[in-house]
Amino acid sequence: MNHPSRNVYNFNAGPSALPTAVLEKAQQELTNFNQSGMSVMELSHRSKTYEAVHNEAIDRLKKLYDIPNDYEVIFVQGGASLQFSMIPMNFLTKDTKAGYIMTGSWSEKAFKETALFGTGYKIASSKDDAYRHIPTVSAEDVNEDDAYVHLTTNNTIYGTQWQEYPDFGNVPVIADMSSDIMSKPIDVSKFDMIYAGAQKNLGPSGVTVVIIKKSLLEKANEQVPTILKYQTHVDSNSLYNTPPTFGIYMLGEVLKWIDMQGGLETIQKVNKEKATYIYDVIDESNGFYIGHADKASRSLMNITFRLKDEALEKQFLEEAAEKGFVGLNGHRSVGGCRASTYNAVPTEACLALSEFMKEFQAKHA
Structure with missing residues (x-):
């Protein structure tokens, strides 16, 4: 139900609507979180009080998606847009190729970044159809030695969404799920990496979730700046630098809300x-x-x-x-x-x- 003080219908594409119950709880805890005498925004990210918030958010995400044990879950910053660069920076070389399925503006932006690190190619595209549909693709459309295949699961600008995900055999699959993460059950094991900005379905802007398979991490390039290595954030439990603590707190509360629904x-x-x-x-x-x-x-x-x-x-x-x-x-x-x-x-x-x-x-x- 709409709360009396929230007398609009929010259809914003992102940042977007947050559950009223989550906002109300955050309001109640804003100045005194967990009897600490401080806001969660004031807590040290090295404190036990914040660490509990941080780890609970990760655990809830793992539970809701039934994430297998051979995956890591990390929180990074920079939105999905930084991931467009981090992915080829970590997993593409001058001697390898990566295939991209073009379904809209965000896949175009992701594809553009590959040229800085190696060779990207377009597996399929629906651009000639004004991105009205999701292309049909299969393992026959990719090379067995591709570094990875990239797809965008939901396209906010054009209003299209993958109904079923293709199987690309042994080629790693990386998915931008920024706008439909946690909107339905998925089989995480079909993907080697999933990433998503939080500001659609998970919380406020500023947090990016990355779910990454350990076997893909093992293939990562070493000559990458420390903070741009996925392994850095895995090794530090996403606490290598100061994380967006309030955003992660809100993400955890949204995940609780999903559980309660x-x-x-x-x-x-x-x-x-x-x-x-x-x-x-x-x-x-x-x-x-x-x-x-x-x-x-x-x-x-x-x-x-x-x-x-x-x-x-x-x-x-x-x-x-x-x-x-x-x-x-x-x-x-x-x-x-x-x-x-x-x-x-x-x-x-x-x-x-x-x-x-x-x-x-x-x-x-």
């Missing part, structure tokens, strides 16, 4: 229901609303659509803002409309948006 299977069920309310209006509008993504590639996290003309689209966004809908503008690079329905966006918000969309169509069709 019934875990990832329940979260996935609710996310499907929320997205269906909005997609149904689009599909039943007879072209008044035009979905961007092909139905087989639709995202449960980012619902992208346009109206039949730009003037009407502008009016739709203006009237939506007047009624308390926040963040419905599409990304500046593509325009249109976008409703980001991350875990913490309540069902009530999606229902309210679907009703508004019906009412707007009835007035302007």
Whole structure:
């Protein structure tokens, strides 16, 4: 339910909605965390009080994803954007190649960084289709000696999402899950590395989660600056330098909240229901609303659509803002409309948006 003091419907793409219960708990503990007399933001990151917060967040993440013992979980900074560089810096050489599956702006940015460290190639791309779909790929499309394959599991700008993950045999698979991490159960063992900025489904901006297989770590380059080595953060339990302590505290609280909702299977069920309310209006509008993504590639996290003309689209966004809908503008690079329905966006918000969309169509069709 919406809290009386939170009288907007937050559909921002990131930083995005956080669970009200988590924000309220953080508010209660803000000046005196765990009877320490200090805020969690004031605690030394070397203190036992903070260490408990830090380790509990890691343990909860491992539990929710049932992460196998041959993986490490670390927290780093710099967002997913730093990972675009760190990945080839650590795992690509001038003599190796890495394959990238191009599904949108973030995979484009990740691919661009490979040229600084080795050779990247495009396995497949849906750019010619305005990134409306997820390409079909398989082990036959990659080289057996590739350093890794990189994919982006959910594409915030274009509203597409992988429904099933391909098998690339023995080639390591690295996935940017920034915008759909913890939105559904996954088999972590299908990936050699998963990374995600926290500001969509896990907490505030400033924390990046990395789940990395130990066998991939063993292949890492040695000639890398210390703070940019994954092994550095593994060896120091993500405490090599001062971590974003408040962000990690909030991440841990969000993971607790996910657990309390019934875990990832329940979260996935609710996310499907929320997205269906909005997609149904689009599909039943007879072209008044035009979905961007092909139905087989639709995202449960980012619902992208346009109206039949730009003037009407502008009016739709203006009237939506007047009624308390926040963040419905599409990304500046593509325009249109976008409703980001991350875990913490309540069902009530999606229902309210679907009703508004019906009412707007009835007035302007």
